[in-house]
Amino acid sequence: MATPTYNDLTTQLRLRWVDVEDVRATQHAVIEVTPDAAYLELPRGRKGDKGDKGDPAPPLLWRSLVTDRSQLPRDLQDVDAGAAFADTGSKSLWVWDGSQYFEVPDFIGLRGEPGVTPRVQIGSVTPGGAASVSVNQAASTEDMFVLDFVLPQGPRGAPGDKGDPGTASNVSASPDVDVSRPPVPGEALTWNGLKWAPRTVLSPVGPFTLGPTDFTSVDQGLIGSGDVTERLVASLTIPPQPFDWRPVVLSGLVKIQTPFGVQFNAEVRVGNAQQGDVVGYGVGKVNNKWDEPILIRPHFPQAVTPGSNYAVVKANTATTIYVTLKKHMGTIGAWKTDREWCSLTVMAQPTIAGV
Secondary structure: OOOOOHHHHHHHEEEEOOOHHHHHHHOOOEEEEOOOOOOOOOOOOOOOOOOOOOOOOOOOEEEEEEOOHHHOOOOOOHHHOOEEEEEOOOOOEEEEOOOOEEEEOOOOOOOOOOOOOOEEEEEEEEEOOOOEEEEOOOOOEOOEEEEEEEEOOOOOOOOOOOOOOOOOOOHHHOOOEOOOOOOOOOEEEEEOOOOEEEEEOOOOEEEEEEOHHHOOOOEEOOOOHHHOOEEEEEEEEEOOOOOOEEEEEEEEEEEEEOOOOOEEEEEEEEOOOOOOEEEEEEOOOOOOOOOOOEEEEEOOOOOOOOOOOOOOEOOOOOEEEEEEEEEEEOOOOOEEEEEEEEEEEEEEEEOHHHO
16 A cells, blocks of 8 residues: 555645534544545644633532422522532432533432341449440440440438338248258258258357466476476366367467476376377477477377367366476476466367267
């Protein structure tokens, strides 16, 4: 195919113009060049001067809803510029510009599907501090919100009126209480695994104590000291208890002074000063000084369990607790005791045998 010459272009160049005033609206200003292989170079025009500032657009003035464009008013004037009507049928907005209506499509959104009505549940309620509420995200679900509250302490209200007396209850008639055997003094209702039934309360009773004036002062001289191997220094009588029990020594103290080579220990027995069961013991020192008293602590020389018979005092029986100093080391030598600081504290511990 031969390339067109300039002469071909000049004879086949056709210019087709449209109305100049309508160029902006139609966007048509066509220059046609034939044949197809030809082209025409035109000089670029210079940028024109900035135009004058336009008039402000009329304000948008909401009027009403319509269901079709045919319902738009036809009697509007230029003073009504900006009047707006929402079309619920086409979802467009129609705006009067002073001479005609122009359309804003999709002005009205479509109605969505109804959402799920959420349920609200009360979570934690914490007293104190400033009042606040928060969503517990961990406990909440898509259709349920769990709200945690912090509520301040309110002021104390006025005392209310005294209520009417209630109906007296009968514990023995309760289905979980067994009083087929009536309780005796010292018993209380305790749970036996099936029902509440009378049983000895296994909490200690007391204390029973001795003070300094209840102790005997001893002044053993050198003469005859070899013949003295023990000396009773105090006794404590405990009245009868309505249950079987065992003495439990909490603490005690005996002030003693011994010479070189001589040691005394303190022994606490129940029922008999020589043959009774030992329930407390204190270890002294050789050459014991006044400021080194013997400390008495609970002591059982054999294994003891709640059901053991060792040192048990029977119910409704009085007994006596004895404090005796026994020579542990040495033969002769002067020694003495003093009442100052001396004491003994005993509790009566109910035993399983008393149940």
